[in-house]
Amino acid sequence: MSEKIGLYAGSFDPITNGHLNIVRRASKLFDKLYVAPMTNTSKNYMFTYQEKKNFIEAEITDLTNVEVIDSQGKLSTQLAQQLNAGFLVRSMRNPDDFGYESGVASINKVLDKNIETVFLLANDKYATISSSMMKEVAKFGGDISEFVPPAVAQALIKKLRKE
Template sequence: MIKAIFPGSFDPITNGHVEVIEGASHMFEKLYVVIMTNTSKKYLFTEKERLELARKVFENNEKVEVIARPAELTVEVAHELGAGAIVRGLRNTADFNYERDIAGINKTLDPDLNTVLLFTRPEDSFISSSMIKETVFFGGDVSTLVPKPVAAALEEKLRNRNNEKK
């Protein structure tokens, strides 16, 4: 079987991510969830926090290993880990267009590395890390949209932010 990577910033990891990762873990010998850096994003959680949260979420799935590679290209990480595929999740057509372009760049960099696109369930298609952060920022409850450890960490971040305002 093939090893695969699922790269992302995971700030924070959502139920949509979990769904794709769990599904992909059944398709591959090993799935590496790779915490990476997207230079166009502003992060709520540090790299270390994102790594720890993702590890908590997948601690009982022995086919999933969570690692951080914040300063490497996706194709370089795939080579390093011996992965033959990149897994990406799709919520909608906007995601498809974005992922198609990234897959094209990755294919140019490594013609032998394939991208596998997995759709989220329709009921999870609206969940994004950005919307989660925005909702939490204004005091909304996202506990049904993220794993329990993430909900607790978001609540702690919100509490700390509110204490700083006082």
């Protein structure tokens, strides 16, 4: 039987506890799970690829089948092909995400008909969390400690104070 390999790609700017919950749950579905901080040309990033990679790696040290990889300048389907990943992991928090994510899945299916998209619904506890919302709350002095790892909260506050 062939190894089940999944790829969870996202901008992760910054990684939230919701993203990490998806990583933990997806790690149980696959023999190998790759997590890939990606580039979305329509977004302005606060954190560098290396910072995002470091944040994720610090939080998944106990997950032996998960690896954070460099994915800069590639489409998710291209990266999946390179990794022999047959599955793209995507998460949805609400009905609005469904519309967007189903469109992404459709495009990915056209790009590679052999790759399946697996949708994981956000845990209720994390259903309202988004990276952009965390930046906004932190910018105006709100407490984000319940929504992101401590190192992310500290880095976010530090970067926002420089602006």
